[in-house]
Amino acid sequence: MSRNDSKYFSTTKKGEIPELKEELNSQYKDKRKDAVKKVIAAMTVGKDVSSLFTDVVNCMQTENLELKKLVYLYLINYAKSQPDLAILAVNTFVKDSQDPNPLIRALAVRTMGCIRVDKITEYLCDPLQRCLKDDDPYVRKTAAICVAKLYDINAELVEDRGFLDSLKDLISDNNPMVVANAVAALAEIQDNSSRPIFELTSTTLTKLLTALNECTEWGQVFILDALSRYKAADAREAENIVERVTPRLQHANCAVVLSSVKMILQQMELITSTDVVRNLCKKMAPPLVTLLSAEPEIQYVALRNINLIVQRRPTILAHEIKVFFCKYNDPIYVKMEKLEIMIKLASDRNIDQVLLEFKEYATEVDVDFVRKAVRAIGRCAIKLERAAERCISVLLELIKIKVNYVVQEAIIVIKDIFRRYPNTYESIIATLCENLDTLDEPEAKASMIWIIGEYAERIDNADELLESFLENFPEEPAQVQLQLLTATVKLFLKKPTEGPQQMIQVVLNNATAETDNPDLRDRAYIYWRLLSTDPEAAKDVVLAEKPVITDDSNQLDPSLLDELLVNIATLSSVYHKPPDAFVTRTHSLAQKTEDGDYPEGDEIGYSESHANPANGAASPPSSSYSVPASVAPASPPPSALVPDLLGDLMGMDDSVVPLDQTATPAGPALPIVLPASTGQGLQISAQLTRQDGQIFYSMLFENSTQVPLDGFMIQFNKNTFGLAAAGPLQVPQLQPGTSTRTLLPMVLFQNMSQGPPNSLLQVAVKNNQQPMWYFNDKFSFHVLFTEDGKMERSTFLETWRSLPDSNEVSKDFPDIVVGGVDVTLDLLAASNVFFIAKRKNANQDVFYFSAKIPRGTPLLVELTTVVGNPGVKCAIKTPSPEMSAFFFEAIETLLRS
Amino acid sequence: MPVAASAIYFLNLRGDVLINRLYRDDVGGNMVDAFRTHIMQTKELGTCPVRQIGGCSFFYMRISNVYIVIVVSNNANVACAFKFVVEAVALFRSYFGGAFDEDAIRNNFVLIYELLDEIMDFGYPQNLSPEILKLYITQEGVRSPFSSKPSDRPVPNATLQVTGAVGWRREGLVYKKNEVFLDIVESVNLLMSSKGSVLRCDVTGKILMKCFLSGMPDLKLGLNDKIGLEKEAQLKSRPAKSGKSIELDDVTFHQCVNLTRFNSEKTVSFVPPDGEFELMKYRITEGVNLPFKVLPTIKELGRSRIEVNVKVKSVFGAKMFALGVVVKIPVPKQTAKTNFTVTSGRAKYNASIDSLVWKIRKFPGQTESTLSAEVELISTTTEKKSWTRPPIQMEFQVPMFTASGLRVRFLKVWEKSGYNTVEWVRYITKAGSYEIRC
Incomplete structure (x- = not known):
């Protein structure tokens, strides 16, 4: 039964294109048809056959349906590269849309909708109008989808020509497939519009529920998905809806089942009768279980959804844990998800069975799966108090197998178990200690060290054990170093003998003098101060009782869970992220993306009206990042906890800049960084500013103490950008009741800190009369923008294209209004954010800017907004996307000002 | 949405595009490169x-x-x-006559x-029933180059049937002999611990139908399932028969x-599609009759020898028999030599799957068969890790046996012309994932 189309892929010796041209113009029908097939074959393997456009279009007027379809396929692919020639096809399309054969009428409308050329779109309207009222349901169902296509190309046109009303009329069509497609089209249009277009009333609801019984499986999915937005008025209505939907749970199509489950779960929220709810839960379980006998990919989707469902309604699958036991040949992604659900369903009743399973998995081959199985045992121990002991004995058995990664994973979870049940299971520490030498992963090492430190008084040779780790202190990763530091201090406090005393000296020296890690250094300084000043206080702090941890296996936030449950069966439910976290571009922007097949698209991209820098880029300009709503400020240095013990902490540093005696004139108001109440009468206001290409720390000192203050010095802690004073702080002696301003020149990249970037400046100021003052200043990122940030358009485009999509990040500012364009542009330019181009997109304006931060890192910016209306979308592309969060803060500050 | x-892209294992179709404009034509570099490679x-x-x-799936x-x-x-991909592949297979691979x-x-172009419009799946599509997409597999009629002859009713309420059956079918074939095919899934306790056991069954019926018949199927029987009894207001129900x-x-x-x-009532289709699927977890019991003992004698003893017992009726029984017994990777004796069938060591494969062509009911083997291992000094024993796996088919006990009680065919129908029913039970830990 097999055809042999593959012959069309073979090439001839002669130049291919001229030969095809000749054949396309042959007088013989069969030869022409073969030629078109060869063209399509060439297109399939990625050859550019757009130069044959006219010749192919000439074959369009044919009675042969197969040939016509091939020509149409060619048109869909190449019309956009030949918009002027595409017009040639319009006449045939219009003619075909009136053909007596409904298949041809539908084909014409379907294909026209796929050709996204403006000129063609206009000719599409009349045929579409006719087809929406066609006698044949096949034509109507095709026309319904075509309205959605047209809306995607030109929303205004659809609204002006009244297509939306025609589409709504189709909801009452007597053919269920037409109804289903109309619902799909309307739901999509509603999704992309801010106006209410497709409102679900109870009459529509009844109509759709009736159509549900008769339409195809896919149509049922469209209708169920659209209806899941419906808010029932009361419990009775909800019960009615559910009653109509439950039969769908028996459908063989997994998409129908999941969409029904989604709908039922939505309505269940309203149902108050516990009997009904219990009954529904009972009905939903079997179909969900059946999904697990489908293809593994479908199982995966089902499992991700079940994970959500059991978080909301744990009773549904409470008795079905066995179906989640892993089969030996399950793909790894299915096994991992099953494990996750097993933890969620584990209870006192089934834990013995579950533990036997976990133990079995822990001896399998796949390392990741084994680790997860071991972790699962620990999570069950934390979740089920009565089963904790059994869990621990399984873990101990596993440790005895002596498989390296099993042991390490077990130690990590045992640490958590100790946190959950303090003073209960410490007898097993001895067994753990036997495995010290096998530990080579940071997390396992850190956990073991924590255990040793925490229970130092019960481990006879705790000091020896710790000492064995201390030998490599400088080479250890940060998390191990931190634990070593703390554990040593604990040991010393618990057993203040000579051995630990020497150890602590070594550790503190190492952690203060020979490390770049500020966390480690700060922690070491605190301990040092605490120990030297007040060992009792040290005990209170270090050996304080720890809060008991709780189970996190139901980890999703309830509001997030609500949102995800509305999205059952969709990507959102698989990623466990809300849709806007990964759907980054609205469709109106995306439609401008040129197909990569058309390099000539590049040439036209730079006019004011069409300046999307992504034209012809390697892939569509969408980003995979979601930006957290606000950047968490860096945690304050630990010094804030016990300031009085720290005395001259920063004074140890001998590079403090002495102060000189000059005054500067007054300037604009500065934010207060050290209020007088904290500074014992000294108030400091300060802000980082940029003047004439130079960064200054603009400061105002106000003395409301009773004594004159002099000898001011300033010091900046290590920070992300390495900001430091370029010269001495110039503040004269400050008489009581007076104030003075100064501009302190700053330099960059002097004293850079490692670790995650932040825009926090930690400052220490000292004078001869008072103790040292510390304050944090969060500076605005835009002061770093350099004056040479202006880019040529071509450079901008090139840079944009050369950066991978993963470097693009975007963020919405829903409440910012851009009033005047010129004002905003001037404002931004004043802060070295330079305007590149602007284009119109539907009713939105899209602006492009460039900026540069020191060391030549460019920032490419795209702002999308409707002028005068709230809502600005900012997208940024840069080689260092980790800076984007600061940029968003900065742009927010600038736009608000 | x-x-x-x-x-949608169809790629071969090297990542070459075999065929593709863009349905919407929101993804670029070269997204497949991203798939190649970020996933395939x-x-x-x-x-x-x-x-x-x-x-x-x-989203991706590999098929052949x-x-x-x-x-x-x-x-999305x-x-x-x-599901669309799965159905589309089934559709293609039905057009190509079975095979779906790169060449096809x-x-x-x-x-x-x-x-x-037909089965999906703007990303929305449309009708995928092979029955209906074959009405008007008629590029028959092999068409003689001398075929007189081109295939573009309009089919009068096609469009109505694509969109009709009975979108899976065309009208005007005529058969001389009206026949229905019912196949009840069950797969038994078992996971048994080494000590012989059943960890998980279920049956997934399907009823396959082959219909050669004229006109637009209405069918009604009756099974010996509990709920159906109860409902029937209730409707006829008489007590349910005491026969076995499941x-x-x-x-x-x-x-x-x-x-x-x-x-x-x-009641299961329906207008069937013409030809072959899967009428229903079901799942049963209670009261499963396991056709085989397996009793393995595997002893590791020192570091270089393993003694394997596997006893398989058939527990279905003595008059029945199982066909194509295969027992796969895992052995360690470093197996050097194997010696075995079997009481029936043949066994051999298959190094590529690290298993002893024991095949018994015909296995009568109520009998048992044993394999005992001695496995010698290459003694390695580096291999400290103990052997993770994968489960024993079993394959078989038992005709005329249902692990669930499901029976077809009746199949009524009603058509307005009132013809007589011949019904054929077959039962078969196969092994799904039949695993015994050892």
């Missing part, structure tokens, strides 16, 4: 079937030597997308383009079955 796809392949790269998400990749940029319905795609690319955990039906009626009356 119920959108299932913005683009990395260890990611096969670790997760849904992946996000940049602003696009990719073809990767089918769906690309979307919005919050993943369940719908995967190349040889039928014109047909596939045509089908792809409890179905879950049933799913082909789209031809009237679900609302099933829900209210518990």
Whole structure:
């Protein structure tokens, strides 16, 4: 039964294109048809056959349906590269849309909708109008989808020509497939519009529920998905809806089942009768279980959804844990998800069975799966108090197998178990200690060290054990170093003998003098101060009782869970992220993306009206990042906890800049960084500013103490950008009741800190009369923008294209209004954010800017907004996307000002 | 949004595009490159079937030597997308006569383009029933070059049937002899611990139908399931017969079955498609009759020898027999030499799957058979890790036996012309994943 189309892929010796041209113009029908097939074959393997456009279009007027379809396929692919020639096809399309054969009428409308050329779109309207009222349901169902296509190309046109009303009329069509497609089209249009277009009333609801019984499986999915937005008025209505939907749970199509489950779960929220709810839960379980006998990919989707469902309604699958036991040949992604659900369903009743399973998995081959199985045992121990002991004995058995990664994973979870049940299971520490030498992963090492430190008084040779780790202190990763530091201090406090005393000296020296890690250094300084000043206080702090941890296996936030449950069966439910976290571009922007097949698209991209820098880029300009709503400020240095013990902490540093005696004139108001109440009468206001290409720390000192203050010095802690004073702080002696301003020149990249970037400046100021003052200043990122940030358009485009999509990040500012364009542009330019181009997109304006931060890192910016209306979308592309969060803060500050 | 796809690609194992179709404009034509570089050429392949790269998400499935990749940029319905792929492949198979692989795609690319255009519009799946599509997409597999009629003859009723309420059956069928074949095919899934306790056991069954019936017949199927029997008894207001009834955990039906009626009356009534189709699937977990018991003992004697003893017992009726019984007994990778004796069938060591494969062509009921083997291992000094024992796996088929005990009680055919129908029923039980830990 097999055809042999593959012959069309073979090439001839002669130049291919001229030969095809000749054949396309042959007088013989069969030869022409073969030629078109060869063209399509060439297109399939990625050859550019757009130069044959006219010749192919000439074959369009044919009675042969197969040939016509091939020509149409060619048109869909190449019309956009030949918009002027595409017009040639319009006449045939219009003619075909009136053909007596409904298949041809539908084909014409379907294909026209796929050709996204403006000129063609206009000719599409009349045929579409006719087809929406066609006698044949096949034509109507095709026309319904075509309205959605047209809306995607030109929303205004659809609204002006009244297509939306025609589409709504189709909801009452007597053919269920037409109804289903109309619902799909309307739901999509509603999704992309801010106006209410497709409102679900109870009459529509009844109509759709009736159509549900008769339409195809896919149509049922469209209708169920659209209806899941419906808010029932009361419990009775909800019960009615559910009653109509439950039969769908028996459908063989997994998409129908999941969409029904989604709908039922939505309505269940309203149902108050516990009997009904219990009954529904009972009905939903079997179909969900059946999904697990489908293809593994479908199982995966089902499992991700079940994970959500059991978080909301744990009773549904409470008795079905066995179906989640892993089969030996399950793909790894299915096994991992099953494990996750097993933890969620584990209870006192089934834990013995579950533990036997976990133990079995822990001896399998796949390392990741084994680790997860071991972790699962620990999570069950934390979740089920009565089963904790059994869990621990399984873990101990596993440790005895002596498989390296099993042991390490077990130690990590045992640490958590100790946190959950303090003073209960410490007898097993001895067994753990036997495995010290096998530990080579940071997390396992850190956990073991924590255990040793925490229970130092019960481990006879705790000091020896710790000492064995201390030998490599400088080479250890940060998390191990931190634990070593703390554990040593604990040991010393618990057993203040000579051995630990020497150890602590070594550790503190190492952690203060020979490390770049500020966390480690700060922690070491605190301990040092605490120990030297007040060992009792040290005990209170270090050996304080720890809060008991709780189970996190139901980890999703309830509001997030609500949102995800509305999205059952969709990507959102698989990623466990809300849709806007990964759907980054609205469709109106995306439609401008040129197909990569058309390099000539590049040439036209730079006019004011069409300046999307992504034209012809390697892939569509969408980003995979979601930006957290606000950047968490860096945690304050630990010094804030016990300031009085720290005395001259920063004074140890001998590079403090002495102060000189000059005054500067007054300037604009500065934010207060050290209020007088904290500074014992000294108030400091300060802000980082940029003047004439130079960064200054603009400061105002106000003395409301009773004594004159002099000898001011300033010091900046290590920070992300390495900001430091370029010269001495110039503040004269400050008489009581007076104030003075100064501009302190700053330099960059002097004293850079490692670790995650932040825009926090930690400052220490000292004078001869008072103790040292510390304050944090969060500076605005835009002061770093350099004056040479202006880019040529071509450079901008090139840079944009050369950066991978993963470097693009975007963020919405829903409440910012851009009033005047010129004002905003001037404002931004004043802060070295330079305007590149602007284009119109539907009713939105899209602006492009460039900026540069020191060391030549460019920032490419795209702002999308409707002028005068709230809502600005900012997208940024840069080689260092980790800076984007600061940029968003900065742009927010600038736009608000 | 119920959108299932913005683009669909068929790739071979090297990553070459065999055929593709863009349905929407929101993904670029070159997104497949991202798939190649970020998934196909990395260890990611096969670790997760849904992946996000940049602003696009990719869903993929491998079927024989073809990767089918769906690309979307919005919050698409993943369940719908995967089901669409599964159904589309079934459709292609039905057109190509069974095979679906790289060659089949190349040889039928014109047909596939045509089908792809028909079965999905703007990312929304449309009618995928082979029965109906074959009415008007008629690129018959091999057409003689001398065929007189071109295939573009309009089919008068095609469009009505695509969209009709009975979208899976065409009208005007005539058969001389009206026949229905019912196959009840059950797969037993078992997971047994080494001590012989059943950890998990269920039966997934399906009823396959082959219909050669004239006109538009209405069919009604009666099974010995508990709920159906009770309902029937209730309707006829007489006590349920005391015969054996079984409890179905879950049933799913082909789209031809009237679900609302099933829900209210518990009867399976339907207008069947013509030819072969899967009428229903069901699952049973209670009261499963396991056809085989397996009793393994595997002893590790020192570091270089293993003693294996496996006893298989058939527990179905003595008059029945199982066919094609295969028992796969895992042995360590470093196996050097094996010696075995079997009481029936043949065994050999298969190094590529690290197993002893024991085959018994015909296994009568109520008998038992034993394999004892001695396995010698290459003694290695480095291998400290103990052998992780994979489970013993078993394959078999038992005709005329249902592990669930399901029986067809009746199949009524009603058609307005009132013809007589011949019904044929067969039962068979196969091994699904039949695993015994050892």
